[in-house]
Amino acid sequence: MTERLFEGADWDFHTLQRITDACEEVAKNDLGLDVYPNQIEVITAEQMLDAYSSVGMPLFYKHWSFGKHFAYHEASYRKGLMGLAYEIVINSSPCISYLMEENTATMQTLVIAHAAFGHNHFFKNNYLFKQWTDADGILDYLDFAKNYVMQCEERFGRAEVERTLDAAHALMSHGIDRYPGKKKLDLRAEEKRAGRRRQHEEEVFNDLWRTVPAGKSKSRSALSVERRRKLLGLPQENLLYFLEKSAPRLAPWQRELLRIVRHIAQYFYPQSQTKVMNEGTATYVHYRIMTKLHQQGRITDGNFLEFLGSHTNVVFQPEFDDPRFSGFNPYALGFAMMQDIERIVTSPSDEDREWFPDIAGKNDVMGVLRDVWANYRDESFIGQFLSPKLMRQLRMFHLHDDPEERAGIRVDAIHDERGFRRVRRELARQHDVGYIDANIEVVDVDLSGDRRLILHHHVIKGAQLNETDAKRVLQHLADLWTYDVSLIEVDANDKVLREYVVSPRPIPAAA
């Protein structure tokens, strides 16, 4: 029999090392995972709270809103309203996993298997992460961002920087490129670029250019609407990008700040699209690793029961009428789907052969799963792999709530032969960021008139913006644009539902 990894609940750093080695052995040999090098850090509860308030990143620029989140989390943690996560894992290379010092040895094993191998593999192999994030550069970039914000505060005053960051944060959810460009993001180069650009500006500065007479300005009509829109890159749904490039009166450092916020939003974009898959992968991996370690006799029955206890808590899915229900638990759904795929691959029923001819009975579980993990996001994953059996098992049903409908909320489809495809499509749509975020884009700028910025919100299914918040965000937008901003909510038939117009606030006199 193999030697036990640990006895009881206590652990030390040698134990952690042994655990990691054992997990790695299983991950490599049995599951065929391909991971970034691991870095495991043991932290205290306070440090965990720190990480919470700066969106989980180990270093971040300073801003009051993070202090607010910290105060909030701390208060609820102290009152016992909130437990802390067992781990936080960062999509970087090396992949950093933070483990809480309070965890028992079993929990540390679970967490290492979950984060350092499950999430890590997903980060390294999923196409969205490959496309949108630069794991090698992120930590350096955050360091650059932190220093840059600090320098700006020294040079231009804290209040000014705060104003810009407040505005940028408000627009953060609309500072994302949804379609990949020609270039892969290279965060390391970003830092050098910012420095080079400033240096270039300083080198080529010559006041004489100001006095050179300009040619006759082009007549208005020459610039047709189409051409103007093309020049400005309109329509543009990345509001932060548009402001960075086109806002008329921003200082260079303000543009750089918008760029930083935009890059960070972009970095988190894949995570929001792959919650179910990411957690499903990590949960499946930790389950496989723990089971294997138990089979090998490297963890005791008692420890394995402790693991099963926490594992069951994690993948618990309350039903819709349960007071604990708050939507689908990504851990539960993801794990259930991964296990279901395993079942389809190894012992398919006739139904599965009909629904999943590609994978049913293929017998190479890990090959299929690795392919799934690499090439799908939540929306396409559910749309493709949610099986009728699982829909029956979770007893899923689709509700359609139309406020116009007097009779009440209609049950549109349930887990039966007629409903499977509709339920699946609807659940996939619920996980599609294209449907979750408001579709807002810059459509035009009234260059010949009062330079008003015109945005459209394409209303889907009658869901309009919350008025108070919309006004506040637009206020921030107007402050950055420095001229009026109007937001028009239009429905699918281009009917105007509502129009907001906001004027910029006067900039307080520089102190």
Next chain:
Amino acid sequence: MPIHIIDRRLNPGGKSLENRQRFLRRAKSLVQGAVKKTSQERDIKDVLEGGEVTIPLDGMHEPRFRREGGTRDMVLPGNKKFVEGDYLQRSGQGSAKDSGPGEGDSEDAFRFVLSRDEFVDLFLDDLELPDLAKRKIAQTESEGIQRAGYTTSGSPANISVSRTVKLALARRIALKRPRKEEIEELEAAIAACTDEDERVVLLAELERLKAKTKRIPFIDPLDIRYRRFETVPKPVAQAVMFCLMDVSGSMSEHMKDLAKRFYMLLYVFLKRRYKHVEIVFIRHTDRAEEVDEQTFFYGPASGGTLVSSALQAMHEIVRERFNPSDWNIYAAQASDGDNSYSDGELTGMLLTDKILPVCQFFAYLEVGESGGSAFDLSDSSLWTLYERLRNSGAPLSMRKVSERSEIFPVFHDLFQRRETSQEKAAP
């Protein structure tokens, strides 16, 4: 693949401190309001404790584009009896509000915990010590130097020779370094030796001892110790607070409670400004005595009322124990205003001649029964007396209080920053 395991637990904490301070600065007026409100509700004893405050989220809102309303589609787990085409009754607006930080509507309150220091800072933020002659002393804190053991590093000037030699000696004994006497003895033996063979043995022995002497130095860098010093604040910044209270039969529990609250505030306030604060409790009826806190507030006593006795006692204690050149003296007197008629003149004299000249600050708090009757009645004998003194130029502060909730405003009023009398001009 190399795996790095790092222990971060020992990293300096408080990484979020700056963000937290920024947040507090930004929400300062809101938090300050909340602090004042909270402190009125709770026991003053707990004021020092910091604790949870609630502020409206309004100013701290982080807006985002959010959508609401419209037709909604959702897929839910756990169907029990529905079939396609069923209609469910709407049960009001059942959608649970998310109340994370910064989400939800503007009337949402935001609760968080302030540390003790943050709380007291905000609590006393706009208060200032009375502007008196000794303020200078009160604020310049002189630092003294004090010996604090030995260290292995330091400036050569601080080498402790005796400690170094002692350690060197211990090391030499432990390592058996030959003593000078041993070598001399051996040399003498060699000189006296006649037998050639024995001489060779002795010479070899001498050689060995000398080599050992060379190997083991007399004083090794390991032995060197430096004297260590640390700075300690000198107790120039010290204050004594005299609490004088009338405990005659006419003082009710309510009145004593008011007085107690005032004393507590004063104590908290002085504690912020001075390293070291002492409290002297003097209670009086027709006689005065110095007592401990418990007796002061809760000990039974009865008798007539002679204020002068308390002032006399205070004067004696000051003369015996608290030299006015070393101590900042604060006094707060609480009474219901009764005083023997015959005592007025003596009280006035003691106050103007003995007490006020040595005090930084003397406050008189007239406490009344709940209901505010004290304000309607004609002034009490003590109030009249003090009023007269003040009008003739004595630096007295006096207020009337009859409700708990008035304590803080009155205290605030007494110590408010007075822009006019400050040399640092208002911005």
